[in-house]
Amino acid sequence: MAEFDYVIVGGGSGGATLASRLSEDPSVTVCLIEAGGDGRGILVRAPAAVVAMLPGRPRLNNYAYQTVPQSGLNGRRGYQPRGRCLGGSSAINAMLYIRGHREDYDDWARAGCAGWSFDEVLPHFLRAEGNQRGASALHGADGPLQVSEQQSPRAISEAFVRAAAECGIARNDDFNGPEQEGAGLYQVTQFHGGAKNGERCSAAAAYLHPVMDQRPNLSVLTGTQALRVVLEDRRAVGVEVRRGGNVETIRARREVALCGGAFNSPQLLMLSGIGDPDELARHGIAVRHALPGVGQNLQDHTDFIVAYKSKQTDMFGIGPVGGLHLLKAIGRWRRDGTGMVATPFAEGGAFIKSSPELRRPDLQLHFVIAITDDHARKLHAGFGFSCHVCVLRPKGRGDVRLNDASPDSAPRIDPRFLADPEDMALLLQGVKKTREIMRSPALEKYRHREVYTADAHTDAQLEQHIRARADTIYHPVGTCKMGVDAMAVVDPQLRVHGIAGLRVVDASVMPTLIGGNTNAPTIMIAERAAGWMRAPAASAQATTAVPEMTPAP
Template structure:
């Protein structure tokens, strides 16, 4: 079949892009996704994340693993990524965070014209349907519904009070004029209409309303992209495998890769685009040497402190906790609220490691349950956790091929803590996190800390970090945008040196933003849609 645009990957970026491009009824758009349609109960249920995230079994989740990490005592890290329409927005904690305005001005300073804060803000606002209404920073009529949490736990309020007792101010909007402070996260969750209380993934927001309605929009699920078809230097289609059949979707105008920080560089490499040494190692002919493909991987390494608690208004493991969850499902179905509607990470904070900094460099997520090894290690009873991450890590990793089989997982090597500055900053952040958790406001909830008890030295704290830290799911940068020799795409997101081929997803971020990456990824797709439309005029 032939289309104007063929998009590989139906995640946050791909779903957004397909919907925006197909607004023009004269344009035929094909979206190809390896997973399902993203409508099942676990995805619609906010707390369904707890079942999907561990990857045991793999439910809507690629459940990748990393290469052994020297900075983490040789452990292999875990990298859950969404495998469904909506991508990781279908399995994440739904937190709506944009990062700091200076992150985008920094992109512009690197030569990414058109990507400064003032230039990307209109796309954030266009995407956003915020329950609070519109203002200079927010939109209220976009497809992506953003809301205040309906019923956060009392312990989350106590956490915010503990931050205040630790000299960290309270904020009502992490996406407001100032990011610094502690407060509740807003979430991508339906607050209006028939889906009230359900997760508002990118697919639910942008794609599902138009599937089967727009005749110019073709969505093919259960289809694994295997390579890009070329005519000389021009991309003219996408090869994919569905079941046991190999197929081709031809593109009259452009092929767009939206496979994320792991999938997009892998597909480029499989198609002979990337560093020559990496391609030759796997017997792949070099079609176009582009040294930056797969390089510049950046991610937020996450360290968790967990406590057991006698408080029962938390996510619990065991007969009592399971019984409560079953009761809560009924409340959620009737009212769209209750514990099932929680993002689990209800509260958080952005703060500075030093007072002289001009922006926060550390982030906290406060979770109403014990989280250990991505919820793959369970602890009976009730508890809570707090996560800390370094917002702009210095360490750089890479994504490559494990082999030349397009169905094999990519080779992922984040090289966590390979730069000593990240380790030092993580220790500072972990120490401040433990001070907050020891504040008086948390006293009614504290029972026993897991893994660490009492005072620990910096060396001991670093030992705990190396033993247990892992991703908090924000990989970017592997098809980085820019103008230098290492850039994979230009500021129009076109793959350098080729025609009819773009990358539109988090992999194009030249540097990791200071916050969660889902909202910025949707913004990138919104902006890319305008670029692609303009190029066709």
């Protein structure tokens, strides 16, 4: 039975960051547990290879979860790809570096999450960031996470930015700068310069791979499935795992940190007897600590895609010509890290307001240099392009529950997409604006035929298309929400209410969804947590006391 100071479950964006930062102190020992592989393979390192991992057939570095049937999506099951290797979903995402709007974090602070205003979290973003543009008041240059300009953006992506300007959307070359609103090219989490130029910089590549073989105080266990958190007298003392067919307990002298993300962290809490008593009773799980908010408050960005076929070939295509282009691109990327293989696919984007009176954008666009359909599970011959549009702060709330009491089963995911009529109305407005941009003169030479929605002329027709094809754009949060109310799961220092020595450090702690992609904020959360966990006072409190503001069992 192994014993460490800290035991971390999940090697994704939160877990990789946390393990690296904690193990910087040679006086402590850290064990990181990951169910998947090491995240070093070519499919992870080559950015364009995401098209092989995203569909989940076969399950390459991807849990490939599904939702329950969604009434707002005509009874369809949504698809929820999540990373299953070191780096987690940062190993299979589009690499876009976005923090969200500053008021998103100020909202957290106003809701009772002391220490989480934008001005308070900014230093932790800067500490993580190694931006190619250099240091400034809003950017860091020396952090492990490489943030780069795109190696070889396509001309059509610049045409998209011009098309947005033709529709009244000003150019913005830094979505993480003083203002978020506008259209531009995304920066990406990708290595710039050196032998790894053009490779994906996942959280593992940034924080973990460079040190995991050099620090004797850091143990990284891949292929290891967490079964439950071991509790003694309302204190987390370790994690029961299955590794190589054997079940064993890895003990934690100081703290256990769950970093499984918005689906797996609440699932593991419930499997450990921490959660809503009624939900646990349905699956025959003994209640160790009643915490009704576990798995509640699920929020995600509901997304719809407008796509066009094109006769132009300077983009990603399926068929003989596209295949020949890809072969040439592979050779170029292997030589110098540039070209099509380095693309994030979503090269251009925009943050827009549905009404000029709004204080911050409420819609986000991702312009893709390919036809994206059903999460790359449906392919279209030839060449094309598409644009995603999503609602940034949905009103609807879903939940994560258990399908059964087995750790090997997928969690039961119910986002309740478009169940709230305000979300449907806003997405419809976003789709109409997206079509206006796509039909602008700057994109004329690229347009050939609109896919799916060419004959949709009325709001009712567009709504039918939305309900038939909308789904996630991969930003689930909120299921172990941070706060001080009765439905909060963790306190503002991410300690699980009522259980000593246990924290959750991932996107599940976000009380509300931020206005943008969630990878960079998750890394920031882990940077923040590492500081608290390394502080002597925090360690002593986590070891010896039950956190304050504990809901009654």
